[in-house]
Amino acid sequence: METTADGADPRVRAWAPVCQAIALLLGPYAEVVLHDVASDRVLGVWNPMSRREPGDPSLLGELDRLEPSAHDVYGPYQKLLSDGRRLSSVSAVLRDAEGRPSAVLCVNLDRTPLEQAAAVLAGFAAPSQPRPEALFEQDWTERVHQVVGSFVRERGRPVDRLGREDRLAVLSELDQAGVFAVRRAAPVVAGALKVSRSTLYALLAELKAQRNDS
Amino acid sequence: METTADGADPRVRAWAPVCQAIALLLGPYAEVVLHDVASDRVLGVWNPMSRREPGDPSLLGELDRLEPSAHDVYGPYQKLLSDGRRLSSVSAVLRDAEGRPSAVLCVNLDRTPLEQAAAVLAGFAAPSQPRPEALFEQDWTERVHQVVGSFVRERGRPVDRLGREDRLAVLSELDQAGVFAVRRAAPVVAGALKVSRSTLYALLAELKAQRNDS
DNA sequence: TCCATGGTTGGACTATACGTCCAGATTGGA
DNA sequence: TCCAATCTGGACGTATAGTCCAACCATGGA
Known part of the structure; x- marks a missing residue:
């Protein structure tokens, strides 16, 4: 399940437990990726969903476009996989002892199973016609x-x-x-x-x- | 849990097992009501949600206006309880040996717990901003x-x-x-x-x- | 610099829709 | 039967929805 760069990077050693814990917690539907900011490459992937491997380009250049919601945390924002799965993603900037950004941790959660489940529940014995929401937007x-x-x-x-x-x-x-x-x-x-x-x-x-x- | 008329009506004897079975199957969130068509009164209630008792007026005079979806089955249509709970209801016309309508069986399912669960699932890690819905009800x-x-x-x-x-x-x-x-x-x-x-x-x-x- | 052009603006104006009012018709009891 | 409450159609005044137009920028080319 775990895939990290061969020459064990100190950052990987430092953050691997967190990454693995999250990957385990969220089961098969979440992937955790650790990115190197400087080289813009993947440091490690836990529970990979997108066939990415350490050393691959990170392709998270759009990160700086997102406005930081304070504390170096971005998102959750929506991503679209090529096969149509919708992901909810959060990113966190990890800083070293001196406070300089050293890595970025991304968690991608596949929402499709949740959404399907929600649809099942919502549709259970639902009357075919009417929607329950308020009739009209109040404001x-x-x-x-x-x-x-x-x-x-x-x-x-x-x-x-x-x-x-x-x-x-x-x-x-x-x-x-x-x-x-x-x-x-x-x-x-x-x-x-x-x-x-x-x-x-x-x-x-x-x-x-x-x-x-x- | 079961409440039926004292002088056991033959129809109640005939249908009680079905009613009770449904009531048991759907747990605490569904009520089953058996109505007398002729007198327009309640014959029995299993798992009552609305304080109705045998002998109470049925208040389903409007049933014949609903277009029958074939086979004497109506619904599911939506009901609103005074406390705001939303029910999904189905009704079935029960006929005697000669094919004459003798009773109506109604199942009222409280959808609120299901809807709440669906909302929880749907909202899980959902991106906060964008709502995809249409701004206003079209029709x-x-x-x-x-x-x-x-x-x-x-x-x-x-x-x-x-x-x-x-x-x-x-x-x-x-x-x-x-x-x-x-x-x-x-x-x-x-x-x-x-x-x-x-x-x-x-x-x-x-x-x-x-x-x-x- | 001046003009031509396309777009914008305030204001006047008409057409609808909103909301009020009332005299006469209806309805449901005593 | 009569009365009181309620509903009704229509008239009416107001507000909002749309239309129209002459004057007014802004932009770019001569």
Whole structure:
């Protein structure tokens, strides 16, 4: 089960027990990977799910893009394996005695079995039609801002610097979601998008035209 | 655990084993009720969840409105207990030797523990941010009818025979759920409740007054 | 620098939907 | 039968949803 570099790295010696413990605890559905930051290579893998071996490139260059949730801990964020399995991942930066980052510990948990189990439980004797949730989003206003916010984060520029296409995209998303079926939605969305009500309707009309063309 | 009418009804004698078996199988979370069709009363209850006893009115007059999914079997459909528990219910028409309906067997399964378990599993190590769901209910119209429908089923009388208090109750539920935040909701609800738009607003005003009193 | 162009804006304006009100019709008892 | 409570259709005023347009930037090319 354990696979570590031949020439036993001191860091591996130091962290192996933790890695192995986690791998054992989470059973066959979690893999633990220890990365070398400097060389960006895998130091060791416990319970490998992705055929990676020590010495392989780590490919975690995107780690620094994630905003650190304090204490050198990242995630949980979602990864997608090529075979479609969804993983929940957390990463932790391990520092040496001097406080310099020396390794990164990643735990990848395969959520598919859990999700399947949840689906089974949820579907047990479930009435075919109705969903039990609240009929409608209570603070849809908040949700609108969330949608706009996440889009903005994706594009990496503030709301009032979004291009026309961007705004069309967000609007399309919101429209599909049915926001404009709720009262007083238009001014709120316009506000969230930092556009006038007029423009809002103009863009909306454009979307409709686009749909009719295709 | 078992509660049946004193003067042992032949139908109870005939069906009691089945009822008890189901009640045992589904543990503490399911109740089995045997109804008399003719007198519309309860014949027996196994594992009672709703304090009903033999001789109580059945309140399932609405059963014949449900479209039979063939073979005298109805459901599963959703019921709502006053304390908020959600039940999945199935009903079966039991016929005598001559093929005439003699009793109705209902199984009510409390889904809340299952749903809680499902929520736990689904939430396990789930990435915190992104919700994949649609922002808003697309066919809320359908949902309104479902809510009204399930209420009607509970009360056991068709929509246009509901009392004032009943309508107030349904309305309160719908209002809490935020239905009236969506455009064009008022006429739809009025239609589903078989009342005029005027009455709808009158009842709504009464609800508001009630809330302000307390 | 000036202009042309495409997009945005505030405001005016119409069409719907919302919510209130009331006189007359209905309903369910005493 | 009559009364009281309730419901109803329609009229009405207000708020919100959409449309339209002239004036107003911003950008880029001449």
